[in-house]
């Protein structure tokens with residue numbers, strides 16, 4: 001995981017005693033068109049509970065600026081009038097800014113810069129009524145996240161985080177939001193962005209946001225790149241293991257079918273020591289059909305020597321593998337089982353290690369898969 005995220009998570013998720021805390025989602029999310037919360041400590045949460053009349057009253061107070069005593073100046077020369085009591089109650093940071101005593105009859109002034117006038121207006125109105133329009137949130141979510149963090153308005157910050165998490169976050173803006181989430185102390189959002197970046201790395205790394213980050217925060221870009229490479233190799237390793245397991249399971253099934261063919265006979269092949277009865281029922285051994293063809297070929301092939309025909313070569317390998325898995329060659333019906341056991345004793349150390357590893361992996365894979373351990377009565381325990 002990238003260091004920026006770890007540092008951020010560490011600072012954000014550890015309480016005073018040093019015990020870890022999960023990134024929180026306090027309070028339920030509402031999905032109404034107009035969202036609302038009152039101040040941090042207010043028991044009233046959301047427009048569902050706050051009566052419309054009360055909300056309208058707060059909005060009127062804001063819109064009409066009746067007896068407003070603060071002028072908020074924005075970047076583009078705009079002024080928003082507000083009430084110090086409301087601002088100070090909704091935001092502890094505003095309270096601090098408005099602490100100095102009023103010296104004249106003129107309204108006190110505050111400057112909020114770096115975000116558009118309309119976004120500041122939505123922000124201040126939220127301090128009054130705890131409401132916003134969905135389209136305003138979509139348009140100004142980034143500015144509102146920054147403002148809510150800077151002025152410590154947690155209900156709005158939470159709303160912004162939820163909106164981003166549930167739809168406003170996309171591959172185009174995720175890099176910007178990720179950096180912002182790190183700056184704004186939003187651990188849950190940072191983690192969500194981080195996962196999204198790794199999951200869609202190819203698309204994300206071609207965005208404008210990525211290019212800008214590469215210039216402005218080369219360390220963060222490098223860390224994300226390293227995380228993406230790690231994630232990619234983890235993914236490849238997972239796929240490799242899955243494929244490997246499939247092969248071992250197939251081999252295991254082939255071993256079961258081999259014992260079954262020589263012991264019971266199946267379809268067109270009879271057991272060597274009993275009368276052949278053509279069995280019309282479908283065979284329960286999945287590998288039987290393929291193996292049956294191989295066994296029939298092996299019985300009739302003129303080149304039946306190891307390294308001769310490709311099919312016979314495969315059959316020799318099957319027979320050797322069986323012998324290595326077979327617990328009791330004396331009662332085993334599979335041809336050459338005992339001969340192979342003799343040969344194995346004279347085998348080179350290198351070959352033995354290779355075969356032993358294969359046998360162990362086949363058995364381990366089957367055990368992981370949860371099936372009974374070598375169900376054939378003949379092949380009943382791990383070859384030693």
Ligand SMILES: [Zn+2]
Pocket residue numbers: 260261265266267283284285288289
């Ligand atoms: Zn069969």
Ligand SMILES: [Zn+2]
Pocket residue numbers: 297298301302303304309310311312313
């Ligand atoms: Zn052959």
Ligand SMILES: [Zn+2]
Pocket residue numbers: 322323326327328329332333334337378
């Ligand atoms: Zn055997």
